[in-house]
Amino acid sequence: MQNFIFCNPTRIYFGRGQITRIAEEIAPATRVLMTYGGGSIHRNGVYDQVRAALGHAKLSEFGGIEPNPRFETLARAIEQARAEQVDFLLAVGGGSVIDGTKFIAAALYFKGNAWDLVARKAPLERALPLGAVLTLPATGSEMNPGGVITRASTREKLPFRSPLLYPRFAVLDPTTTFTVPPRQIANGIVDAFTHVLEQYLTYPAEAPLQERFAEGILHTLIEIGPKTLAEPRDYDARAALMWAATLALNGLIGAGVPQDWSTHMIGHEITALYGLDHARTLAIVLPANLHRRRDAKHAKLVQYARRVWRLDDKDEEKLVTGAIARTRAFFESLGVPTRLTDYGIDPEAIPELVTRLERHGMICLGEHNDVTPETSREILMDAI
Amino acid sequence: MQNFIFCNPTRIYFGRGQITRIAEEIAPATRVLMTYGGGSIHRNGVYDQVRAALGHAKLSEFGGIEPNPRFETLARAIEQARAEQVDFLLAVGGGSVIDGTKFIAAALYFKGNAWDLVARKAPLERALPLGAVLTLPATGSEMNPGGVITRASTREKLPFRSPLLYPRFAVLDPTTTFTVPPRQIANGIVDAFTHVLEQYLTYPAEAPLQERFAEGILHTLIEIGPKTLAEPRDYDARAALMWAATLALNGLIGAGVPQDWSTHMIGHEITALYGLDHARTLAIVLPANLHRRRDAKHAKLVQYARRVWRLDDKDEEKLVTGAIARTRAFFESLGVPTRLTDYGIDPEAIPELVTRLERHGMICLGEHNDVTPETSREILMDAI
Numbered sequence: 001m002q003n004f005i006f007c008n009p010t011r012i013y014f015g016r017g018q019i020t021r022i023a024e025e026i027a028p029a030t031r032v033l034m035t036y037g038g039g040s041i042h043r044n045g046v047y048d049q050v051r052a053a054l055g056h057a058k059l060s061e062f063g064g065i066e067p068n069p070r071f072e073t074l075a076r077a078i079e080q081a082r083a084e085q086v087d088f089l090l091a092v093g094g095g096s097v098i099d100g101t102k103f104i105a106a107a108l109y110f111k112g113n114a115w116d117l118v119a120r121k122a123p124l125e126r127a128l129p130l131g132a133v134l135t136l137p138a139t140g141s142e143m144n145p146g147g148v149i150t151r152a153s154t155r156e157k158l159p160f161r162s163p164l165l166y167p168r169f170a171v172l173d174p175t176t177t178f179t180v181p182p183r184q185i186a187n188g189i190v191d192a193f194t195h196v197l198e199q200y201l202t203y204p205a206e207a208p209l210q211e212r213f214a215e216g217i218l219h220t221l222i223e224i225g226p227k228t229l230a231e232p233r234d235y236d237a238r239a240a241l242m243w244a245a246t247l248a249l250n251g252l253i254g255a256g257v258p259q260d261w262s263t264h265m266i267g268h269e270i271t272a273l274y275g276l277d278h279a280r281t282l283a284i285v286l287p288a289n290l291h292r293r294r295d296a297k298h299a300k301l302v303q304y305a306r307r308v309w310r311l312d313d314k315d316e317e318k319l320v321t322g323a324i325a326r327t328r329a330f331f332e333s334l335g336v337p338t339r340l341t342d343y344g345i346d347p348e349a350i351p352e353l354v355t356r357l358e359r360h361g362m363i364c365l366g367e368h369n370d371v372t373p374e375t376s377r378e379i380l381m382d383a384i
Numbered sequence: 385m386q387n388f389i390f391c392n393p394t395r396i397y398f399g400r401g402q403i404t405r406i407a408e409e410i411a412p413a414t415r416v417l418m419t420y421g422g423g424s425i426h427r428n429g430v431y432d433q434v435r436a437a438l439g440h441a442k443l444s445e446f447g448g449i450e451p452n453p454r455f456e457t458l459a460r461a462i463e464q465a466r467a468e469q470v471d472f473l474l475a476v477g478g479g480s481v482i483d484g485t486k487f488i489a490a491a492l493y494f495k496g497n498a499w500d501l502v503a504r505k506a507p508l509e510r511a512l513p514l515g516a517v518l519t520l521p522a523t524g525s526e527m528n529p530g531g532v533i534t535r536a537s538t539r540e541k542l543p544f545r546s547p548l549l550y551p552r553f554a555v556l557d558p559t560t561t562f563t564v565p566p567r568q569i570a571n572g573i574v575d576a577f578t579h580v581l582e583q584y585l586t587y588p589a590e591a592p593l594q595e596r597f598a599e600g601i602l603h604t605l606i607e608i609g610p611k612t613l614a615e616p617r618d619y620d621a622r623a624a625l626m627w628a629a630t631l632a633l634n635g636l637i638g639a640g641v642p643q644d645w646s647t648h649m650i651g652h653e654i655t656a657l658y659g660l661d662h663a664r665t666l667a668i669v670l671p672a673n674l675h676r677r678r679d680a681k682h683a684k685l686v687q688y689a690r691r692v693w694r695l696d697d698k699d700e701e702k703l704v705t706g707a708i709a710r711t712r713a714f715f716e717s718l719g720v721p722t723r724l725t726d727y728g729i730d731p732e733a734i735p736e737l738v739t740r741l742e743r744h745g746m747i748c749l750g751e752h753n754d755v756t757p758e759t760s761r762e763i764l765m766d767a768i
Contacts, residue, residue, distance in 0.1 A: 001399070001624065001627070002399070003398060003399025003400060003401075004396075004398050005395065005396065005397055005398070005405075006395070006396040006398065007393070007394070007395035007396065008392070009391070009393050010391070011389065011390070011391035012388075012389065012390040012391065012639075013389055014385075014387060014388050014389070014390065014639070015386070015387025016387060017387075018387065021389075206620035206623070206624070207624070208603075208604050208607060208608065209600060209601065209624055209627055209628050209631065210627075212596075212597075212599075212600025212601070212603055213596075213597055215596075216593060216596025216597050216599070216600050217593065217596070219592075219596055220592050220593045236590035239385040239590070239640075240385065240590070240591070240592050240593055243385070243593055243594075244593050247593065252636075255396075255398070256398060256399075256623075
């Protein structure tokens, strides 16, 4: 096991009716800016629940944070937060709203060009506190200190993180997800599944418990994924999905083990250029990535085949091939296509994607730092 | 899944050489009282490492906290801490030292008789901050807000807890455990295993991920338990044991699920009266408890048999019997006997144990609150 530091201070309120708890977390007379996305929270009642819970606070709001939240949009929110001298940010929505709100929290006190927080990983010294009411299980942003934002003008999508950006609290009420469109639930399952594989499918590192936990999340997603798509109002399946997606990326299963994340970095370029849903880029890149790097990942792919997919074969190469095929089939079974061409992206697009990876410094990705632009090109070619 | 609140603020420093990190956690000139047990930290070098790391602080010490830490001993530590006006407590040792130090932290500002903190569960309004350097993987106290202390004069052993008692940080360096006697390592494995079963072997609660995590800890303990006993200086096995024992009782696997804890409460009375190691009381009570309540726990025992022990039988009763037998055999294989009579305790002792459970209000234990004194008596009779 590698040395690690683990600390996750986010307080989770999980279950039915827990939105009322935010009243305990936000002191009276706090100036709160509530951030949200396209307005689904108006239709599903979450907006009203939050308003009711925060009757004691001074509440203003900023709506319209889009999927793959845009720097340009967030810049307006930052202006508003400054003008209103808000004390606290409350993100109400999915990972995009929470990521965007983290960026607002980070940029508010940042001297200089806020884009440097992502482009140059400028260190953060202070951030506005934030909380989250999660309405879409997927990214894990509700219990981690990172985010990803997109600059529309240059078509760039880049990650940022700081220990100052853990939400103080996150409310996870599975009933808020009942009316989420199936496409987004499927995306969420693929996203969480890929988060686990980025931390699990690397090389053996004598971390048996982290592996068991990772496998536990994968088993859970495989079991309840199809069920929760078929029965959106099955509380227990939604609850299991919601908690699984949170624990897939809250630092726990990644503590003390090598991590990959090349699938994410390649996928971000596809979203930035073509606007594909984040999870769909993962579904495209991941199987190709595993195929291309199957030798370096051999031992863990064999373990994944046996323990997660329950494959049984003396020929380990067949196990590896089978596990990758099962992964692809799982994504497809959720209604998420896994080929670039399924989304109308031709091989001609690949050079520009690779050029952008290089421009963003993504030139030695993966657990061995050996995913060069050439490897990324090969992966994308395999993903056609 | 049941509603839950989860927040664990303890910062974990895990791995070789991490004791130096305490310098980052404790500000210069802080008046630190370092607490420890019987002095093994003098022999294994941990004492010197802590002293070296805390060169910038004002360090005093209190040694001699015994296994099953005694109220009477801790009262002297509290006096010393008051006299020295210490700002911070640093527990260096195993669960007993950490539990005892939590009690010091709690009692220091408590008005009235400190024993009321355990006997009457008097609420805590303030506590001294504490940190931990763990040298014995077992109780999980390093990352949770609870403890258990013993009043020698009345032979009472009772638990207490408060959110104010989470250690601010805990250092988990597996090399500090290399010289721990095998008996204590075996005890630690049994303790952690039983902590998991108290949270897992109840009734189905639609919490598939918590179940997978619990099973993951059990698998890990079964795999590395015998190995780490045989090879005490195998770093990776000790590391896996250490992290598994911490996660067995840090709130994670118990979030959103029913919990039992009757084995612990019955076991505490045995320790209080006869001085048996805590883990050995669990090894005695647990198999008998599972046997006696096998019908109420049927569904989870079957799952435990299949998933953890990989038993296969169409007859579910055989699965249950097999799983209980495997549990007992696992404890015995670690050198931990599982019968009262193995420790020279006769059936004549049982009425007094039951009387003491009643006196301590332990009259409706378990996940269904149906473990009455009569049930406890039956369990103890089965444990002869």
